[in-house]
Amino acid sequence: MKTKKLIALTVSALMATTAFAPSAFAAPKNVNVNKTFAISNISFNDVDDVPWAKNSISNMAQKGILKGYGNGIFQPNKPVTQLEAIITALRVTGEEVEAVSYKELIENGSKNFKFKDLVSSWAQGYVELALDEEIINDEDVKNLNSAAKRYEVAKYMVRALDLEDEAIESMDEDIDFEDADSIPDGYEGYIYVAVDRGIMNGYPNGMFLPNKPVTRAEMSVLLERIDEDGNIIDDEDDIDDNEKYEGEVVSIDSDKITLSIDDEDETFDIDEDVEVVFENNAEGNIDDIEEGDEVEITVNEDEDVIKIEVDDELAELDTYNGRVLAIDEDEVTLLVGSNEKKYDIYEDVEVIFEDEEDGTVDDVIKGDKVKISVDEDDMVVKIELSRELEDFDNYEGEVDAVNEDEITIIDGSEDLTFDIDNDVQVFFNDDEMGDVEDIDTGDDVELIVDEADEVVTIIVDKDL
Structure with a gap:
């Protein structure tokens, strides 16, 4: 397999001019490797349901590795195709310019591409380069438009990173996932290396799910683990001044964590993008960590916790x-x-x-x-x-008058009148639910009133 060329940040910025197929994955035009392009902030309006991937999506879009579809659309839950997985693997490892060169050679007849009837012209340079570098084989070309499954992405990424030999040597290694038996034959080594090198992780339930299609959000997170030189980012070496501490969690919230270290309590600020990892490389969040958990934290030069490794399995809820x-x-x-x-x-x-x-x-x-x-x-x-936090007042009394819009109760010697919320809940004895029209004058009730002085709940002391 040909050794990867290490392309510097100039080329990473250059890739910001590329897009996805055909409008969001097209190859770049008039590439000038000596020109540095400014990278602007990119945001999408459909990624709020994947908060764990928002930063990765933005970063990969800014670098041109993964792009959106225009009008602020990214489609984070859409599976990537095998072709898209291959192209992003080439881009993130610094092969964009060579893929463009291959395309030009094919177009002018200097290079033969035998799959012109299967691959669109804009993608032929990527596919031919992937074939030459043995990232894929001829059989793979027949399935480029199908959704890329996790075991296939593991193979493409491991090969693109020149880790094929390591994968072959790891074919018989134990893979610590409950569904290891479902990994297709011949892919065990690729998955072992992808997980061992931190390129891919398992799921909180202890599964790898090798046959699950990879979404665009998941691909963004995966690709962000590769730096602009095509090297796997080692969290331990990413910041030379990182320090690690081990201890028992005394308290934790979204901002701070206090550990008992050698019988002394020490408190640390938590970075907003902190990574939380449980056993089996299962990714969790701050809410999954409990008091008493044994953890190892990584603290950066700003004394913020950037990673928390929990010595326990992630509890299934x-x-x-x-x-x-x-x-x-x-x-x-x-x-x-x-x-x-x-x-x-x-x-x-x-x-x-x-x-x-x-x-x-x-x-x-x-x-x-x-x-x-x-x-x-x-x-x-x-x-x-599914509502905002607010204060409520409670009133008890006998119904003096009631209609769909307001209710008046006698509280001692005082008459109290309230507007009724459109979505009011009315409960009777035995927690039976009814309507305002089921309430009669003289009924004993409890009213729950919100900050706008509207009744949101009425509890009636009688059978429905």
């Missing part, structure tokens, strides 16, 4: 969506579909509102729509609400 029927600090009752379900609440449960404000169990009210995360002990460890 079950999630349920439902409406709160009752809740206190120990237990929550949800209406899930048409069924009532009760769950115990973890002492340090995390409560998150729509505006990303942290709250407490006391901020959750009857009728709230929530998503709960339940651990292997059936304890609720996280409650996510």
Whole structure:
């Protein structure tokens, strides 16, 4: 296999002029390797559902490795094709200019390309170069438009990085994934090297999922692990002044982590782009780390934690969506579909509102729509609400008048009138849900009123 040319940042910037197929992957025109192009900030409006990949997507787009489709569209969940995977592998390893040269040689007849009926002209230089460098073979060319699976991307990347010999030698190595038996024959070594070198990771459930198609978001993260010289980025060597500390987690939030190190507590600031890794290279986040976990942290020269390695497997959580029927600090009752379900609440449960404000169990009210995360002990460890955090007032009294727009109750000797929210929830005994029209004058009720003085929940003390 031909040794890769190490192209400097000038060429990485140059690649910002390239795009994806055909409008978003086309080859560059009039390439001048002596010209340096300014790299501007690039953002997309459809990547909010892949927050773990947003920075990688932006970085790869700025370098021209992966581009969008115009109008702020990136399509992060769209699978990459095998052709796209091959092209990005060549680009990130510094082969863009040579691929363009191959295309020109094919066009002027100086080089024969035998797959012109299978490959569009704009991509022929990439494919011929990949064939010459034995990244792919003739059989691979027949499937270039199919979605690239994880085991195939592992092979392309390992070969593009000149690690073929290492992969061949690693064919019989143990692969520490629960689905290792599902890896196609002949690909074990490529996956072993891709994981061992940090190019690819497994999933939180201990699986590698070799047959899963690779999305554009996932490809962006993978490609960012290769530097502009076509070398795998070693986190340990990336910043010479990095320091590592081992200890037990005393406390942690999104901004700071406190560790017990040699019986002394030390607190560190956490970088906003911190990497969290569990056993089996499973990627997690800050919320997955618990007090008492044994961790190793990497701290950069600014004394910010940039990586946390947790000496434990990433816990699998079950999630349920439902409406709160009752809740206190120990237990929550949800209406899930048409069924009532009760769950115990973890002492340090995390409560998150729509505006990303942290709250407490006391901020959750009857009728709230929530998503709960339940651990292997059936304890609720996280409650996510589909509304903003706000304060509520409670009023009890006897209904004096009620219609679909407002309700008046007698609270002692005082009449209180409130507007009724359009989405008001009305509960009767046994947590039966009804409508405002089911409420009668004289009914005893409890009203939950929001900051706008509108009734959002009515609890009626009678059977429906």
